[in-house]
Amino acid sequence: MVRAIVSNIEISLSKSLGEHILKHQDIALKSARKFNLAISGGSLINVLRAAFIEDKTLASKVDWHQWNIFFVDERIVPLDNPDSNFGAFKKAVLDSLPENKRPTVYTIDEQLVKDGKDSYPLIAMEYEKILPEKLDLVILGCGPDGHTCSLFPGESHRYLLDEKAKKVMWCQDSPKPPSDRITVTLPLLGNSNEIFFVAEGSSKQDIMHEIFDKENLELPCALVNHLYGNKVTWFVNDEAVKKVEKDIQSIN
Numbered sequence: 001m002v003r004a005i006v007s008n009i010e011i012s013l014s015k016s017l018g019e020h021i022l023k024h025q026d027i028a029l030k031s032a033r034k035f036n037l038a039i040s041g042g043s044l045i046n047v048l049r050a051a052f053i054e055d056k057t058l059a060s061k062v063d064w065h066q067w068n069i070f071f072v073d074e075r076i077v078p079l080d081n082p083d084s085n086f087g088a089f090k091k092a093v094l095d096s097l098p099e100n101k102r103p104t105v106y107t108i109d110e111q112l113v114k115d116g117k118d119s120y121p122l123i124a125m126e127y128e129k130i131l132p133e134k135l136d137l138v139i140l141g142c143g144p145d146g147h148t149c150s151l152f153p154g155e156s157h158r159y160l161l162d163e164k165a166k167k168v169m170w171c172q173d174s175p176k177p178p179s180d181r182i183t184v185t186l187p188l189l190g191n192s193n194e195i196f197f198v199a200e201g202s203s204k205q206d207i208m209h210e211i212f213d214k215e216n217l218e219l220p221c222a223l224v225n226h227l228y229g230n231k232v233t234w235f236v237n238d239e240a241v242k243k244v245e246k247d248i249q250s251i252n
């Protein structure tokens with residue numbers, strides 16, 4: 001059963017997400033030297049900035065040195081391209097940290113990006129090789145169409161959801177630009193210790209109704225709930241869940 005934490009005027013989503021990430025940081029660092037975390041791009045990046053750069057109390061508790069950060073998906077573009085998830089994270093978070101206090105961040109191989117389309121499957125294979133055996137935490141977004149990572153709904157992208165062995169794949173002809181991406185797959189999510197979803201704002205209202213009330217398993221987000229619900233927590237705000245008929249608090 002998934003859990004949901006609904007933020008409101010009193011407790012912001014970034015605060016509650018930040019506190020829960022720190023809890024998992026502390027758990028991981030009790031038994032290991034590194035906290036292995038994978039993050040999404042999109043709106044999540046600004047939530048992370050609000051939590052760990054702008055909120056000074058939370059920021060003071062982050063052991064950046066011990067964080068290994070991976071991406072659950074990345075657009076196949078140069079890292080300084082405005083569409084790059086790494087580029088967005090660098091601009092919003094990394095550039096605000098002193099150089100001696102930065103996490104280790106694992107990017108796609110930029111040289112392979114320059115080599116063109118024939119290299120795209122290799123970008124995915126190489127990224128899979130640098131992933132740890134198990135991630136402590138993955139933080140996912142939820143697109144208004146129900147996609148998460150670069151796992152999109154619809155027949156043309158079914159091959160990504162059907163994958164049973166590879167942990168990272170090339171996503172071609174993405175319905176949302178840019179068209180070429182890499183994405184982690186369901187086996188990777190299933191093997192992670194904990195999964196957080198973050199969804200905020202009115203653009204997510206219809207899809208939240210589809211996911212929580214209709215439990216439409218054609219939607220990758222709903223499928224993740226269905227398959228791995230016991231380790232899934234949703235961080236949402238009031239606005240995003242306005243059309244959800246279920247008492248979302250009671251699924252805690």
Ligand SMILES: O=C1O[C@H](COP(=O)(O)O)[C@@H](O)[C@H](O)[C@H]1O
Pocket residue numbers: 039040041042043044073074085140141142143144147148149150176
């Ligand atoms: O394209 C992407 O979109 C999703 C959702 O983004 P959001 O801005 O609607 O939160 C994101 O999780 C993913 O990493 C990104 O590449």
